[in-house]
Amino acid sequence: MKVKTMAEAQAEGLDVEVLFWVGCAGSFDARAQKVSRTFATLLDKAGITFAILGNEEMCTGDPARRAGNEFLFQLMALQNIDTMNKYGVKKIVTTCPHCFNTIKNEYPELGGSYEVMHHTQFLNKLIEEGRLKVEGETFKNTNVTYHDSCYLGRINGEYEAPRKLIQELKADIVEMKRVKKNGLCCGAGGAQMWKEEEAGEKRVNVERIEEALETNASIVAANCPYCITMLSDGLKAKDKQDVVKVMDVSELILQSIKE
Amino acid sequence: MQQIIFILLLGITSYIAYKLYSRIFHNIMMGKPYQYQNTDKNERWRNVLLVAFGQKKMFKKWIPAVFHLFIYVAFLFTQIELIEIIIDGLFGVHRFFAPILGGFYTLLISTIEILSLLAFIATITFLYRRNLLKVPRLVKSELNGWPKLDANLILIGEFLLITGIFTMNGADTVLQGIQPDHYPNTGSLAISSWLGPALFGGLEPEALMLLERFGWWLHLLVVLGFILYLPISKHLHIFLAFPNVYFSKLTPRGQMENMPEIMNEVKSMLGFSTGDEEQVMGEEMPEFGSKDVFDLSWKNILNAYSCTECGRCTEVCPANMTGKKLSPRKVMMDIRDRAEEISRNLRSGDMKYAKTQDNTDIKTLTKDNYDDGKSLFDYITREEIHACTTCNACVEACPVLIDPLEPIMKMRRYEILSESAGPADWVPMFNSIENNGAVWQMSVEREAWRNEA
Numbered sequence: 001m002k003v004k005t006m007a008e009a010q011a012e013g014l015d016v017e018v019l020f021w022v023g024c025a026g027s028f029d030a031r032a033q034k035v036s037r038t039f040a041t042l043l044d045k046a047g048i049t050f051a052i053l054g055n056e057e058m059c060t061g062d063p064a065r066r067a068g069n070e071f072l073f074q075l076m077a078l079q080n081i082d083t084m085n086k087y088g089v090k091k092i093v094t095t096c097p098h099c100f101n102t103i104k105n106e107y108p109e110l111g112g113s114y115e116v117m118h119h120t121q122f123l124n125k126l127i128e129e130g131r132l133k134v135e136g137e138t139f140k141n142t143n144v145t146y147h148d149s150c151y152l153g154r155i156n157g158e159y160e161a162p163r164k165l166i167q168e169l170k171a172d173i174v175e176m177k178r179v180k181k182n183g184l185c186c187g188a189g190g191a192q193m194w195k196e197e198e199a200g201e202k203r204v205n206v207e208r209i210e211e212a213l214e215t216n217a218s219i220v221a222a223n224c225p226y227c228i229t230m231l232s233d234g235l236k237a238k239d240k241q242d243v244v245k246v247m248d249v250s251e252l253i254l255q256s257i258k259e
Numbered sequence: 260m261q262q263i264i265f266i267l268l269l270g271i272t273s274y275i276a277y278k279l280y281s282r283i284f285h286n287i288m289m290g291k292p293y294q295y296q297n298t299d300k301n302e303r304w305r306n307v308l309l310v311a312f313g314q315k316k317m318f319k320k321w322i323p324a325v326f327h328l329f330i331y332v333a334f335l336f337t338q339i340e341l342i343e344i345i346i347d348g349l350f351g352v353h354r355f356f357a358p359i360l361g362g363f364y365t366l367l368i369s370t371i372e373i374l375s376l377l378a379f380i381a382t383i384t385f386l387y388r389r390n391l392l393k394v395p396r397l398v399k400s401e402l403n404g405w406p407k408l409d410a411n412l413i414l415i416g417e418f419l420l421i422t423g424i425f426t427m428n429g430a431d432t433v434l435q436g437i438q439p440d441h442y443p444n445t446g447s448l449a450i451s452s453w454l455g456p457a458l459f460g461g462l463e464p465e466a467l468m469l470l471e472r473f474g475w476w477l478h479l480l481v482v483l484g485f486i487l488y489l490p491i492s493k494h495l496h497i498f499l500a501f502p503n504v505y506f507s508k509l510t511p512r513g514q515m516e517n518m519p520e521i522m523n524e525v526k527s528m529l530g531f532s533t534g535d536e537e538q539v540m541g542e543e544m545p546e547f548g549s550k551d552v553f554d555l556s557w558k559n560i561l562n563a564y565s566c567t568e569c570g571r572c573t574e575v576c577p578a579n580m581t582g583k584k585l586s587p588r589k590v591m592m593d594i595r596d597r598a599e600e601i602s603r604n605l606r607s608g609d610m611k612y613a614k615t616q617d618n619t620d621i622k623t624l625t626k627d628n629y630d631d632g633k634s635l636f637d638y639i640t641r642e643e644i645h646a647c648t649t650c651n652a653c654v655e656a657c658p659v660l661i662d663p664l665e666p667i668m669k670m671r672r673y674e675i676l677s678e679s680a681g682p683a684d685w686v687p688m689f690n691s692i693e694n695n696g697a698v699w700q701m702s703v704e705r706e707a708w709r710n711e712a
Contacts, residue, residue, distance in 0.1 A: 003709035024698040033708040040709070054706035058696030066649050067685050068548065068671030070518045072692050074525035082531065101513040109517045150650040155513040181655055185577040190649030194698065195684035198646040201582030
C-alpha cells in the first residue's frame with residue numbers, strides 16, 4: 001500500500017474522501033508510527049480514498065498553546081489552515097486526540113472549519129457501514145481495559161466509540177475505577193510531555209498504570225500516542241511490560257480482520 | 260421596645276450589607292470584560308435550573324449531596340418563616356400568617372420543621388466529616404487556619420439557627436395551651452407538638468415567654484449575622500453560584516480563549532489578510548496573559564468568589580493526587596484573596612500603592628495606577644501552574660461550574676509571552692516547532708513513515 005500526499009493525490013486527479021492528519025507523534029515517534037501505518041492499512045482495506053499532508057503538515061500548535069505560547073500556536077495553526085483550505089479539505093480524521101481537539105474546536109475561530117473525526121469514531125463508522133468487517137477472534141475472552149484520553153473523553157465527550165470497537169472484538173472490557181468523565185489523565189497533556197514532572201511523590205503515569213494493573217487486564221487499550229508512551233513507561237516502571245501490552249484500539253481491530 | 264430594636268437592627272444590617280456586597284461586586288468588576296454569548300439564554304437558564312437550582316453535579320457524590328440538599332431545601336423554605344419574622348418584628352404582631360393561613364400554616368411550618376430537623380442532622384454530619392472523620396479533601400493544607408475556622412463557623416451558625424427555630428416553636432406550642440389569646444393556634448406542628456411539651460412542659464409561663472423570645476431573637480440575629488458574615492466567607496456561594504452558573508462558558512471545553520491581537524500579528528507576519536488592518540499591533544508589545552487579577556476576566560474573579568472550597572477539583576487533580584503543589588481549589592482561593600488584598604489597599608487610598616511614575620501628578624489611587632509590588636504570582640507559584648496537565652478533571656468536578664483551568668492558562672501565557680520565562684524544558688520544543696513545524700527536532704522527513712507502510 002502506498003500512502004499518498006494531498007499534492008500527489010491532486011496531481012493524479014484523485015477525489016480524496018478524507019484527509020488523514022498524522023500529527024507529530026504519528027509521524028516521528030516510532031511507536032506512534034506503527035499506529036499510523038495500522039490506521040492507514042485499515043483505511044486502505046475499507047477502500048477509503050485518503051491522503052496525508054506529508055511534509056506540508058505542521059504541528060497543530062496544541063502543546064505550544066497549552067504551554068502559554070500563543071504566538072507559536074497561531075504561527076502553526078494559521079499555516080495549517082492555509083494549507084488545508086488550499087486543498088479544499090472538508091473531512092479530517094486523526095489518530096491523535098490533541099490534534100483532533102485543536103482542529104475541531106480551535107481552528108474554526110481562525111478560519112479553518114472542517115468535519116473532524118477521531119480515528120476510533122471513523123473506524124466505528126466504517127464497521128457500521130459494513131466497509132470493514134471484524135471477524136477474527138484474536139481477542140475473544142481477552143481482558144482488555146480501556147484508558148480514556150482526556151482530550152477525546154472528558155474534553156470532547158467521546159466515551160463510547162472506542163468501547164464499541166473493543167466490543168466488536170468480543171473481548172471483555174474490564175473497566176478501571178476512574179473512567180469516562182472521571183477518567184484519570186496519563187500525565188502528558190498541557191505540554192507535560194516535553195518537561196520533567198514537577199516535584200511530587202509519584203508520577204501520574206504510574207498512578208494510572210497501577211489502576212490499569214488492578215483490573216488484571218492483559219491489554220491496556222488507548223486512543224492517543226501520548227497516552228501510549230506514558231502508559232508504556234508506567235508499565236516499564238512496574239516491570240510489567242512482558243505481561244501487559246499497551247495498544248491503540250486500531251491495532252486491536254487490524255489484528256481481528258481476516259486477510 | 261422590641262419593635263424599635265428590631266427596626267434599628269434591620270436598618271443597620273441592610274446598610275452594612277449594601278456596603279459589603281457592593282464591595283464584592285466592585286472586586287469582581289476589577290476584571291477585564293468577558294465575552295459571553297448572550298444569544299444562548301435558554302441554555303444558560305437551563306444550566307441555572309439544573310446545576311445551580313437542581314444541584315445536578317452535586318450528585319456525583321451522593322452522601323454529601325443528600326445532606327447538602329437537606330440544608331439547601333431547609334434554607335429555601337425557612338425564608339417563608341423569615342418573612343413572617345420580619346412582619347412580626349416590624350409591626351409588633353405575633354405569628355402574622357397563622358390565623359390567615361389556618362391549616363395551610365400548620366402544613367407549611369411542619370414542612371419547615373421536618374426540613375430543619377434534616378438540616379440539623381446534616382449539620383452534625385458535616386461537622387463530623389470535617390473534624391472527626393477528616394475526609395481528605397476537607398483537611399488539605401490550603402484549608403489550614405481561617406478556611407477551616409470559616410467552614411466550622413458556618414456549621415455552628417446553622418446549628419444555632421435551627422436551635423432558635425425549635426426553641427421558638429416549642430415554647431410557643433406550650434404557650435398556646437396556657438395563653439390562647441396571645442399565642443394563636445398553629446395546629447399540631449410536626450416536631451414542636453411533641454418536642455415542645457417534652458422539653459418545656461411544666462415550665463412557668465414567664466419562663467416559656469422568655470424562651471420563645473430567646474428563640475425568636477436567636478434565629479433573627481443569626482440570620483442577620485449570616486448576611487454580614489457571608490461577604491468575608493467562602494459561604495458566599497449560596498448567592499453567587501447562580502450568576503456563576505449562568506455566565507459559565509458554553510463554548511467547547513477544549514477551546515482555549517483566542518487572542519485576536521496575536522492572531523492578527525501572526526497573520527500580517529505571514530502575509531495573510533487580517534480582515535481589519537487597523538488591528539495590527541504597534542511598535543510597543545503590550546502585556547499578554549494574566550499577571551494579576553486585573554488581567555483576569557470578571558468571570559474568573561466571579562468564579563473565585565463563588566468557590567465554597569469543597570475541594571472536589573483538588574481531589575481529582577492528577578498533579579495534586581501525586582503530590583505536586585498544584586491544587587485547583589487553592590488557585591481559586593488565591594485569586595479571591597489577592598482580589599481582597601487589592602480591594603483593601605485601594606480603599607485605603609494610600610499612595611504608596613500607586614505606580615511611582617504616576618505619583619507626581621495623580622492624587623488618587625485607582626486600579627489603573629495600582630502597583631503594590633506584588634502580583635498573583637506571589638500567591639500562586641510557578642511550580643503550581645507548571646504542574647497542570649490541562650486534563651479538565653477540575654472543570655468537570657466543580658458543582659457550580661467554576662473553571663480553575665482558565666486562570667492557570669492565563670498565567671502560563673503571561674509567563675511565556677510577557678516574561679519570556681517558563682520551564683526550560685519547553686525551550687527545545689518551542690524551537691523545534693518554530694524551526695521545523697514539529698514538536699521534536701528530527702533528521703528525517705515528516706512523511707518518511709509512509710515508506711514502510
